[in-house]
Amino acid sequence: MPTSIVTTDDLMEFKLELLEEIQKLLEKKSGNISEKWLKSTEVMKMLKISAGTLYGFRTKGILPYSKIGGLIYYDLAIIKKTLTDNLIQNE
Template identity: 55%
Template sequence: MPTSIITTDDLRDFKMELLDDIKKILAKQATGSLKKYLKSSEVMEMLQISPGTLQNLRINGTLPFSKMGGIIYYDIEDIQKVMRKNRVHHITE
């Protein structure tokens, strides 16, 4: 595998691209143009979980959902609320 040399200019360019991407995401969120409801496949991809895990979250009441025409939808705010509620602040071993 060939070796690439990364310069400080390359890092600066990467930083600027990354900041631009973050600004775009924040702007979308502020204007409300981000999706409010996600389908199961989108939630599984976002949380990196399996279909079975998502089903368990529904069954045990951890993650609220709506079902219309056989398609299950999840409110993005509910997902964020569950993530905040289950945040681990300190682990002691």
């Protein structure tokens, strides 16, 4: 069986490849969650509204939310449904 010498450069290259693969897996796995649940900042950006307006939507029950610790999450499907349900069509 032939022997090969592993250099520090080889180990560094392996480390970078391994980290890249782990990052891809994490992005793929967390991508499913972020497609369904949005943070407040994402909702404000998406709807082009202020933090105060979003707070008003929460307190008036317009947009339901989930709170974990100090973070608030909104269901993307509910946001889309709320927009559709409140669609105003000019006659």
